[in-house]
Amino acid sequence: MTAQTVAELDKLIPPNDDPRVLMHSCCAPCAGDLMERMIADGIDLTIFFYNPNIHPRKEYRIRKDENIRFAEKLGIPFVDGDYDVQNWFARAKGMEHEPERGKRCTACFDMRFERTALYAHEHGFSNITSSLGISRWKNMEQINGCGELAASHYDGITYWTYNWRKGGGANRMYEIAKRESFYQQEYCGCIFSLRDTNDWRKQNGREEIEIGEKFYEEKIK
Numbered sequence: 001m002t003a004q005t006v007a008e009l010d011k012l013i014p015p016n017d018d019p020r021v022l023m024h025s026c027c028a029p030c031a032g033d034l035m036e037r038m039i040a041d042g043i044d045l046t047i048f049f050y051n052p053n054i055h056p057r058k059e060y061r062i063r064k065d066e067n068i069r070f071a072e073k074l075g076i077p078f079v080d081g082d083y084d085v086q087n088w089f090a091r092a093k094g095m096e097h098e099p100e101r102g103k104r105c106t107a108c109f110d111m112r113f114e115r116t117a118l119y120a121h122e123h124g125f126s127n128i129t130s131s132l133g134i135s136r137w138k139n140m141e142q143i144n145g146c147g148e149l150a151a152s153h154y155d156g157i158t159y160w161t162y163n164w165r166k167g168g169g170a171n172r173m174y175e176i177a178k179r180e181s182f183y184q185q186e187y188c189g190c191i192f193s194l195r196d197t198n199d200w201r202k203q204n205g206r207e208e209i210e211i212g213e214k215f216y217e218e219k220i221k
Contacts, residue, residue, distance in 0.1 A: 009167045012041040015158040016126040020044045022079075024116040024130040026051055027185060028066040029216070031131035032176035033169050039074055046125070047071050050081025050115045053088045053108050055191040059211050066183050081115060088190070096192055101139045104192065109143055113150035113159070121154040129160035134169050137188075177216040184214040 014021050021038060025031040025047045038045045049067055054060040060083060071078040091107045098104035109132065120128045128151060133143045140163070147159035163169075177184070186209045187197040198208045 006037050006040045006172075009037070012037060012043060012162070014043060014127045015160055016156075018126045020046070020125055021127045021129060021160065022046050022048050022116065022120045022123075022125040024048050024050065024112055024128065024132070025067055026112075026130070026132050026189070027063045028070045028180070028182045029173060029177040029184070030134050031067060032070060032180065032182070033134065033172045034129075034131050034164055035070065035074055035076060036176065037169075039076065046077045046079060048079045048081060048116050048119055048128075050112050050119075051189065052081075052083050052085045053092075053111070054189040055085070055194060056211065057083070057085075059185065059189070062183050062212055063185060063189075070180060070182075079119065081119075087111065092190070092192070098192075100137075100188065100193065100196070101142065104190075105139075106142060106146060108190065109146035110150065113147050114153075117150040117154055117157055117159075120151075120157050126156050127158055127160050129162065131164070134164040134173055136165070136170055140165075174216070178218045180216075181218075182216050183212070184216050186214060 019042065021043050023034060023045060031047070035045065047067065049064055051060065054063060068078055088111065091111055092104055095104035095107065113130070116128050128147065130143065130147060132138055133140045144159070144161040148161065151157045151159040187193045194209065201208055
């Protein structure tokens, strides 16, 4: 099925009758469609990049820089959160061998959304959301549950549980990534995901991931 264009989609209306939205972004490829859609619909969007789970630092830097590049292109304010990686390792302790979508991922979402909700509270945002849910590799209910929990800690803040995959959002995500030649990350982000992905590759006769080497490309017709 061909993804609908932004112009063909229903107009986005954030909760709380408030056009301001603070969006937690995990990376440019996942955030690209959300960014373009919200700007097209007149939403006052600010990006909040807080992902200390990403490992190694080189991978973190590339993902963040790609997101900054696209935000600057669209004129979207970008908030750079701390890379307090020790906070992540402390939270993940004892869950090093949990599977993807398991308890460790819940702890990871909680950590990132707690900081997003705190920033929203401190800076007058009533709506927060995240680009994490657009990926078909993620459990949307798990993500939304963590987002709603983080928002519930503050009066007047709502986690916007919009289904960003609706209307072909996941397809447009890849179309934008190819058009913009975004960096193509090959694992979720944390050191444990990198370990498990490389283990799978070795078992299947493939080379280990090379950080910073792969980028999306448009096919020449």
